[in-house]
Amino acid sequence: MTDPxxxxxxDLVVNYSLELSEGQVVRIDGLEIxxxxxxxxxxxxxxxxxxxxxxxxxxxxxxxxxxxxxEEQLAYISPVxxxxxxxxxxxxxxxxxxxxxxxxxxxxxxxSRYIAAHRPLSNRRWERIASGEMRWCGTLHPTxxxxxxxxxxxxxxxxxxxxxxxxxxxxxxxHWSEVAQGLGARAEELGSVRExxxxxxxxxxxxxxxxxxxxxxxxxxxMPDGEVFTSPRERExxxxxxxxxxxxxxxxxxxxxxxxxxxxxxxxxxxxxGQDYLRSLLDMDDGARVLGEVAFGLNYEIDxxxxxxxxxxxxxxxxxxxxxxxxxxxxxxxxxxxxxxxxCDLREEGEVYADGELVWKAGEFLSEPVVHA
Amino acid sequence: xNTVPxxxxxxSVLVDxxxxxQPGQLVLIESSPLAAPxxxxxxxxxxxxxxxxxxxxxxxxxxxxxxxxxTDAQLQWVNPARVEDYERxxxxxxxxxxxxxxxxxxxxxxxxxxxxxxxEQLRDRYLERAAAGELRWVITLFPTYSAAQDAEMSLAQYExxxxxxxxxxxxxxxxxxxRFGDGLTRLAEWLDAKSEVRVVSDxxxxxxxxxxxxxxxxxxxxxFPDGEVFTGPVETSLEGEIHFSFPAxxxxxxxxxxxxxxxxxxxxxxxxxRGQDFLDAMLAMDDGARRAGEFAFGMNEAIQxxxxxxxxxxxxxxxxxxxxxKAYPESxxxxxxxxxxxxxxxxxxxxxxxxDGELVxxxxxxxxxxx
Numbered sequence: 001m002t003d004p005x006x007x008x009x010x011d012l013v014v015n016y017s018l019e020l021s022e023g024q025v026v027r028i029d030g031l032e033i034x035x036x037x038x039x040x041x042x043x044x045x046x047x048x049x050x051x052x053x054x055x056x057x058x059x060x061x062x063x064x065x066x067x068x069x070x071e072e073q074l075a076y077i078s079p080v081x082x083x084x085x086x087x088x089x090x091x092x093x094x095x096x097x098x099x100x101x102x103x104x105x106x107x108x109x110x111x112s113r114y115i116a117a118h119r120p121l122s123n124r125r126w127e128r129i130a131s132g133e134m135r136w137c138g139t140l141h142p143t144x145x146x147x148x149x150x151x152x153x154x155x156x157x158x159x160x161x162x163x164x165x166x167x168x169x170x171x172x173x174x175h176w177s178e179v180a181q182g183l184g185a186r187a188e189e190l191g192s193v194r195e196x197x198x199x200x201x202x203x204x205x206x207x208x209x210x211x212x213x214x215x216x217x218x219x220x221x222x223m224p225d226g227e228v229f230t231s232p233r234e235r236e237x238x239x240x241x242x243x244x245x246x247x248x249x250x251x252x253x254x255x256x257x258x259x260x261x262x263x264x265x266x267x268x269x270x271x272x273x274g275q276d277y278l279r280s281l282l283d284m285d286d287g288a289r290v291l292g293e294v295a296f297g298l299n300y301e302i303d304x305x306x307x308x309x310x311x312x313x314x315x316x317x318x319x320x321x322x323x324x325x326x327x328x329x330x331x332x333x334x335x336x337x338x339x340x341x342x343x344c345d346l347r348e349e350g351e352v353y354a355d356g357e358l359v360w361k362a363g364e365f366l367s368e369p370v371v372h373a
Numbered sequence: 374x375n376t377v378p379x380x381x382x383x384x385s386v387l388v389d390x391x392x393x394x395q396p397g398q399l400v401l402i403e404s405s406p407l408a409a410p411x412x413x414x415x416x417x418x419x420x421x422x423x424x425x426x427x428x429x430x431x432x433x434x435x436x437x438x439x440x441x442x443x444t445d446a447q448l449q450w451v452n453p454a455r456v457e458d459y460e461r462x463x464x465x466x467x468x469x470x471x472x473x474x475x476x477x478x479x480x481x482x483x484x485x486x487x488x489x490x491x492x493e494q495l496r497d498r499y500l501e502r503a504a505a506g507e508l509r510w511v512i513t514l515f516p517t518y519s520a521a522q523d524a525e526m527s528l529a530q531y532e533x534x535x536x537x538x539x540x541x542x543x544x545x546x547x548x549x550x551x552r553f554g555d556g557l558t559r560l561a562e563w564l565d566a567k568s569e570v571r572v573v574s575d576x577x578x579x580x581x582x583x584x585x586x587x588x589x590x591x592x593x594x595x596x597f598p599d600g601e602v603f604t605g606p607v608e609t610s611l612e613g614e615i616h617f618s619f620p621a622x623x624x625x626x627x628x629x630x631x632x633x634x635x636x637x638x639x640x641x642x643x644x645x646x647r648g649q650d651f652l653d654a655m656l657a658m659d660d661g662a663r664r665a666g667e668f669a670f671g672m673n674e675a676i677q678x679x680x681x682x683x684x685x686x687x688x689x690x691x692x693x694x695x696x697x698x699k700a701y702p703e704s705x706x707x708x709x710x711x712x713x714x715x716x717x718x719x720x721x722x723x724x725x726x727x728x729d730g731e732l733v734x735x736x737x738x739x740x741x742x743x744x
Contacts, residue, residue, distance in 0.1 A: 023446075025453070035432040043438050051450045056430045058409045061416055076425050078399060080457045089454055190528035214560045 002036060005158070008167035009139065009223070010040025014048060016173040017220050018090045019135040022049030027084065029055045029139070030094030037141035041092055050090075051250060059098035066106045066114060074110060075117035085124050089134060094352045095310060096141040100149050104251050111250070116337070130329070139165075139223040140310055148192065150306035163301045164224035174217040179226060183216035183298065185369035187228045190214040190354070194295065196232075197353040198319060200346050201242060202258065207294055208236030212331040217295075217314075226299025226314045231332020232291050235264040245305050245312065247278075247342040253307075257342060264291045266323070280321070287336030292326035295319060296360075297343070309341055317347035317363025377714070382541045383513070384414035387466060388422055390547045391594050396423030398463035403429045408470035408515035412564040415466065425705070433472035440480045440488060446610070448484060449491035459499040465510040469684065471519045477625040482654035486711070490659065493711040496699075503595075504702045513539075513597040515686050524680035531680075538598040538676045538685060545672075552590020553600065557672060561588035561602045561744045567728050570668065572693055574724035575616065576632065581668050581695075582610025586705040591688075600673025600688040605706015606665050611635035615695065617716045619679050620687060626651045627681070631716060639663050647734075656697070660711030666700035669693060670734075672744075680726055683715050691721035691737025 014020050023277065026045050028038050038054050045052035065073065140146065140161060144354040147157035159168070166172040194210040212230045219225040240260045246253040254274030259266050266289040271278045282288050300316030313320045325339040326332025346352070347363035359366055388394045400419045416426040439447065459465070477485065501506040514520060514535060521531035536542060540549045568584035586604045593599040602723055617631045628648030633640050640663040645652045656662050674690035687694045699713040700706025719737075720726070726734035733743050 027454070032409075032430060032432055035406075035434075037439065038432065039434050042435060043442070046438060046442055046447060049444060049447070051447060051452070052434060053452050053454065054431065056406070056432060057428060058406050058412060058430065060409070060413050061426075061428065064413065064416055064420060068417060070423065072397075073420060073423070073425060078425065078427050079461050080399075080427065080454060083457045084454045 002040060003158075004143070005162040005167045005293050006036050006040045007043075008170075008172055009162070009165055010037060010042075010044040011137055012165065012167060012172050012176070012219075013041055013092055013137050013223055014044035014050075016176055017136045017223055018092070020045055020048050020050045020090055020135075024050045024089035025087065026050050026052045026090040026092065027055050027088045028052060028067050028092045028094065030057075030082045031096060032056045032058055033098045033143050034094040034096040034141035035098075038137070039093075042337060043117050047249070060104055063102055063106060066103065066110050069110075071113070077118060077121055081121060082124075085121055085128070088231070091125070091134065091136045093136070093138040094141050095138060096143045097145045098143065100145045100307075103253055104114070106188055108250075117299070135220075137221055137223055137349050138310065146306070146308060149308060150304075152306075157306075160302075160304075161224075161311075164299060164314075166224075166301070175373075176225075180216065181216035182369065183228055186296075186298075187214035187216045189369045190228060190230070193354040195236075195355055197356075198241065198344070198346070198350070199353070200344065200350040201244075203241045203344065203350075205237065205239040205241045205261065207291070207296070208233035208266055213329065215327070215330055222310060224299055224302065224311065224314060226302070226316070227295045227297050229293055229295030229327070229330070231326035231330040231334065232294050234262070234290050234326075234332075237261040237264045237291050241344060243342045244283075244345050245318075245343045246307070247340065248307060248309065249277075249281060249340050252277055261291075262290070273289035281338060281340060284324075284338050287334045288324050288338040290323070290334045290336070292324045292332055292334045292336065293320070293330075293341070295321075296365075305343070312343050313341050315343065315345075317345070317350075319344050319346055319352070352357075375563065379416075379536045379541045380410050380414050380545055383411065383536070383539060384418045386512060386539070386541070386546050386550070386593070387415060387511055387597060388418040390550060391511040391597055392466065393462045394419055394422045394424045394464055398424040399425050399461055400464040400466065401429065401458055401462040402426055402468070403431075403467050404468035404515070405431055405433070405472065407472060407517050408468040411468050411470075411515045415468075415651070424464075427462075431555075433476055434707040437476050437480070440477060440484055445487065448488045451491055455495055456498070459495055459502070459508075460509060462499075465499060465508060467510070467512040468472060468515045469512065469520075469682075470515040470517050472517070474519045474523050474622075474681075475625045482626075482651050486654060486658045490711040500702065509594075511595055511597055512684060514682060520680070520682055521680065526738050534678070534680070535598075535685075537680045538673060538688075540598070540675065550593040550599075554590060554594075555589035556744065557592050557600070557602055560672075560739070561590040563743065564588040564602065564604070564728070569610075569729055572615070572718070572720070572724070573727070574718070574720055577613075577615045577718060577724075579611065579613040579615045579635065581665070582607035583668070587703065589701070591702055596684060596688075598673060598685070598688065600676070600690070601632060601669045601671050602692075603667050603669030605700035605704035605708065606668045607638070608706070608708050609638035609665050611638045611665055615718060618719050619717045620681065621714065621716045622681050622683065623651075623655065623714050628652050631718075635665075638665070654684075655712055655714060658698075658712045659710050661708045662698050662712040664697070664708045664710075665695050666698050666706055666708040666710065667694070667696035667704070667715070669695075679717075683717075686717045687715045689717065689719070690721070691719070693718050693720060693726075
C-alpha cells in the first residue's frame with residue numbers, strides 16, 4: 001500500500017490546486033525518483049475523468065546536454081514540447097532531485113544560455129497560466145537528496161514535507177481552503193499600506209508598497225504554500241538588511257548576505273562566503289539590483305531552513321525579498337533575468353511597521369486579519 | 374578483445390548502424406528508468422552525432438492504473454503529444470526494460486483490446502512514415518531482472534545471452550552485423566521470386582502464399598538484436614494447421630501450446646492448452662486479427678533458447694514465426710489490425726520446409742546452397 005500521505009498529496013494537487021475536471025489533459029513532469037507521487041497524481045487525475053500523462057526524466061540527461069552539447073544543441077527546442085505547451089490544460093511539476101548538486105560543476109555560461117534559449121517555452125507557459133488557459137502547480141516528493149540538504153533522515157524529512165502540505169491528516173483541502181481565506185484577508189489588509197519598515201539584527205529597511213497589490217499564495221501554484229507577497233515600488237527601498245539564512249541560487253550558496261539600498265538599488269553587497277557569485281548575479285542586468293518581491297512567510301508547519309526555496313520562503317515568521325524580476329499581477333515593473341529569493345529570519349527579534357504602526361513582532365502578525373465573507 | 378563497455382558498444386551500434394542518426398535529427402527514446410544506463414549512453418552518442426535526444430520514460434503502474442481504473446473514454450484517449458512525437462521524430466528508439474512483465478496479467482483482455490484499437494493510428498502512422506523513409510526506428514531490450522526471470526536465468530547469465538545475441542563481444546560488432554545482413558539480403562532476394570511456402574512438422578502442415586510479396590532481410594536495423602527474413606503473406610492464402618510449441622506471450626500474458634487451423638487465410642479453429650480466453654479475445658479484436666500479417670524465418674544462431682521475449686524468441690535460429698494481425702506495408706502485406714502477435718514455431722527437429730514444392734530446409738536449417 002502506498003503511503004496515504006502521498007496519495008493525499010496527489011489528490012490535493014489534482015482537486016484543490018489544479019481543480020482538474022473531466023476531459024482535461026494534464027502533464028506530470030519530474031524525475032523518475034518522484035514516481036510514487038507521479039503515480040498518485042496520475043491516479044487522482046484519472047479519478048476525475050481527466051487525461052493524465054507523465055513526462056519523466058532521469059538524473060544525468062540534462063547534465064549530459066550541458067556538458068557535451070554544441071551551442072545549437074543547447075538552444076534546440078523540440079517542436080513536440082512547443083506543441084505540448086500549447087495544448088495541455090494543466091501541468092504538475094515535481095521538483096524532486098536525485099542529487100541537488102548534479103549541475104554544480106556545469107559551466108555556468110552554458111547553463112545560462114540553455115535557460116535563455118528555452119525562455120520562449122517558459123514564457124509561453126507563464127502566458128497561458130496568467131490568462132487562465134492553463135493551470136500549474138509545483139510540488140515535491142521527498143527524496144534522500146532533499147533530506148540530506150535539510151540535515152534530516154528521509155523519514156524525518158517525509159514527516160516535515162507532508163506536515164507542511166497538511167497531507168499527514170485527512171482532508172487537507174479543507175485546511176487549505178481555510179488558509180486561503182486567512183491569507184486573502186491579510187493580503188487585502190496589506191493593500192492599504194504605503195510603507196513597510198523591517199527592523200531586526202543589522203536590519204532596518206524601508207519599502208514603498210503604495211498602490212501595489214498583495215497576493216495570497218494559498219496552495220494553487222505551489223504545494224506546500226503559505227505566503228502573502230507583492231512587488232515593492234522600484235525606487236523607494238532604503239536602508240540595510242542582513243540575511244541570516246544562506247541564499248541559494250541555482251544550487252550555489254551565498255552565506256550571510258548584507259545589502260544596503262539607496263533609492264531602490266543595491267549600493268553595497270557583502271557576504272561571508274560566495275561574495276564573487278553574489279556580485280556577478282547583481283551585475284547580471286539592470287534590474288538585478290532592484291527588489292522584485294517582498295513577502296511574509298506564513299506556513300508555521302515549516303519551522304526550519306531546509307535549503308529548498310519551495311519550503312524556505314514559506315517558513316512561518318520569516319520575510320523574503322527577491323532581487324530581480326517583479327510580478328506584473330502585483331503591479332511590479334522591475335524586469336530582470338534574475339529572481340533570487342533571500343530569506344530573512346524575523347522569529348527572534350524582528351519587527352515590522354506598516355505606515356509607522358507595529359504590525360508584526362517575533363515572527364507573527366499582532367492581529368488577525370478581518371475576514372470578509 | 375574489445376574493451377569498450379558493452380553498453381557503449383550497444384549505444385554506438387544503435388545510433389551509428391541501426392538508425393544512422395544524422396545531425397539535427399530529433400531522436401525519440403522510449404523506455405523505463407530501469408534502462409537509465411542505456412538511455413544515458415545512447416543520449417550521449419546522439420549528442421555526439423549532433424542530433425537531439427528526447428526521452429519518454431514510463432514507470433511501472435501507469436498503464437496498469439489506466440487499464441484497471443480508467444473509463445472507456447480514458448482508455449481510448451490518444452495523447453496528442455504522442456501523435457506529435459510520431460509526426461516529428463526522425464528516429465524512434467524503444468528500449469524494453471520492464472519492472473515486471475506480468476504487471477497487466479489481471480487486466481480484462483477486452484479492455485486491453487479497446488486501448489489497443491484506439492492506439493492503432495499511432496503505430497500505423499509511424500510505420501507509414503518508416504515505410505516512406507521519413508523515420509527510422511529500432512527496438513532493443515535492456516537486461517532487467519524481470520526479463521532474466523522470464524528467461525529463467527540470473528541477471529548476469531541473461532546479460533551474456535543478450536549481448537551475445539547482439540554480437541557485442543566481437544571486435545567489430547557493426548562489421549559482423551553488416552556481413553550477417555548481406556547473407557539475409559541474398560536469402561530474401563531468392564525468396565522474392567517464390568510463390569508458396571509449406572511448413573511440415575509435428576502438428577504442423579501449413580501452406581503460405583507469398584507470390585508478389587517482398588521478403589525483408591532484418592540485419593539489425595529495426596530490431597536489435599536481429600536475424601530474420603519476413604514477408605506479408607497473401608491474405609487469403611493460408612491453408613492448414615500449425616502448432617506453436619513455445620508459449621506465446623503478449624502484453625504480459627502467456628498462452629501455451631497454441632494450435633491454429635487456417636482456411637482461405639482465416640483462422641477457423643484456435644486451441645490453447647492454457648489461456649484460451651485470452652487467445653479468443655485477441656482473435657476477436659477486429660477483422661484483421663484472424664489473418665496472418667507476417668511470416669518469417671528466425672535466423673540468429675546465437676539465440677538458441679526460448680526466453681519469453683518476442684524480440685529474441687522470433688529470431689531463434691531454426692524457427693519460423695507467424696504474426697496474427699497487422700502486416701508491415703513494406704512487405705506488400707495488406708492486412709490491417711490493431712493486433713500484431715508473433716507466434717513462434719520451433720522447427721529444429723523433425724521438420725521440413727518446401728518452397729514451390731522443393732525441399733529447401735530441414736530441422737531448422739536451410740539446405741546448403743540456399744543460405
